Amino acid sequence: MINSTQVSYFTFGAYFDIGLFKYLFFLIIICFYAVIICANLLLIVVICINRSLHEPMYLFLCSLFVNELFGSTVLFPFLLVQILSDIHTISAPFCFLQIYCVYNYANIQFINLSIMSYDRYLAICYPLQYNTRMTSNKVTVLIALTWFYPFVGDAVLISLSAPLQLCGNIINKVYCDNYSIVKLACSDTRVNNIYGLINTCLVILGLLILILYTYMMIFKVCYSGSKQTRQKAVSTCTPHLASLINFSFGCFFEIVQSRFDMSSVPMMLRIFLSLYFLTCQPIFNPLMYGLQMSKIRSLCKSLIFDSGIVRQPRDSEAALPNSLEPPLPSNPEALQPSLVIDVRLDQLVPESGVPVDVSHAPHLLSAPASSVLTVARPTPASSFLLQRGSTFGGGIIAGLQRVFAVLLGHDRGSAFAIS
Structure with missing residues (x-):
């Protein structure tokens, strides 16, 4: 056993x-x-x-x-x-x-x-x-x-x-x-x-x-x-x-x-x-x-x-305003729907064909690149002609007539996004 x-x-x-x-x-x-x-x-x-x-x-x-x-x-x-x-x-x-x-x-x-x-x-x-x-x-x-x-x-x-x-x-x-x-x-x-x-x-x-x-x-x-x-x-x-x-x-x-x-x-x-x-x-x-x-x-x-590290804003970001909304015109009836486009400041000219003088608006020159821009269409008296280049064609240029822009950009050669 x-x-x-x-x-x-x-x-x-x-x-x-x-x-x-x-x-x-x-x-x-x-x-x-x-x-x-x-x-x-x-x-x-x-x-x-x-x-x-x-x-x-x-x-x-x-x-x-x-x-x-x-x-x-x-x-x-x-x-x-x-x-x-x-x-x-x-x-x-x-x-x-x-x-x-x-x-x-x-x-x-x-x-x-x-x-x-x-x-x-x-x-x-x-x-x-x-x-x-x-x-x-x-x-x-x-x-x-x-x-x-x-x-x-x-x-x-x-x-x-x-x-x-x-x-x-x-x-x-x-x-x-x-x-x-x-x-x-x-x-x-x-x-x-x-x-x-x-x-x-x-x-x-x-x-x-x-x-x-x-x-x-x-x-x-x-x-x-x-x-x-x-x-x-x-x-x-x-x-x-x-x-x-x-x-x-x-x-x-x-x-x-x-x-x-x-x-x-x-x-x-x-x-x-x-x-x-x-x-x-x-x-x-x-x-x-x-x-x-x-x-x-x-x-x-x-x-x-990246834990515990607080990202410091760049110098160009420090100049970015808190609000990118432009001032509204005094005549609300003149407002039309806003547009979204990518433009350059040095290609912005009025209907007369004379380049725009932005020396009176220094904030346009000090703002950072690739800024978001709201554009409303007011009265014809303050309209602009936006020329993006020959690739856009005359049809796009005609469609962007009579707009009023408040631009935020880095310099005269900066690209902008209008929204």
Whole structure:
């Protein structure tokens, strides 16, 4: 008869003595963790404070970054403690809590990436119907389901694994893993296996089919669409596709390592592969989305480099009056609708053909370039003939007769916009 018991703690068998190098690894990991925290927090803040980013795609990204903060916080502080410790053990309740959190992180990550692929599918394949199909209520429901389903599903998983009678307490990894504990069980684990199979089919296979379908349709639209459609698809789908491949790569090696005998693989490589999806993904996504997406990149630059800096007005801007509205004539009936045109002061002449003398109006010479100008049409006695050049033709010149202008410009050669 096999002795079984309800263990109170587990021992990690993947740690080994590295001497003083443990302090070097401790420093590297804590710096890596700090970069992950800063990068993800920066993007979360940028998305939250900028209303222009309150769109479905960016809200899904915000959920993704929050999950990465959650996953890295579950693992990194624990690794830092274990590296400096001489005895690599963990209590059973804390071990199951870590399993619950790690599995939550992995499931939320995969579901979130799948929903983002569906969002890209709607944006590229149905651009005119996107706002009606991806409403704010739908975004809220999808994000809520992204977090709710893993919390419930993984709670059931832990409730099945925790009561198992175990024949040992050594886990050959650097953190707790559910399958490693199930392999230590002396009791019947058929229920655990059946639930694991069903959960895998629903989460992994179901979402994988959704991802493959959405990208098949996206590639089909890009193949038959215009160059602009292809460029939009590449710019928005490249970060998501790279993130999905990177995460799938890490999860694949973790599953292979848990299910098969990897004793022939060097220990350091096994540790790296088991930690890849938990350590590299939280730093890969912020860098990928922050560098690839121009909107996020520009807002991050403005937040980092322009925060707290008050822009000083230029000398030419200081001369700009508070109001650009011209004085109204005494006869209101003489007013006609205003015009908008781009003219030059040195090309402004009256009907007589004699150049206008602006020496009596020095504010016209000191105002900045590209000023907004309101022009009303008063009585014929104060009308002007605006000549913009031969390219406008006589028809435009005739149409601009009999206008009264109050000009704001930088000098006689400045361009004006009349509105």
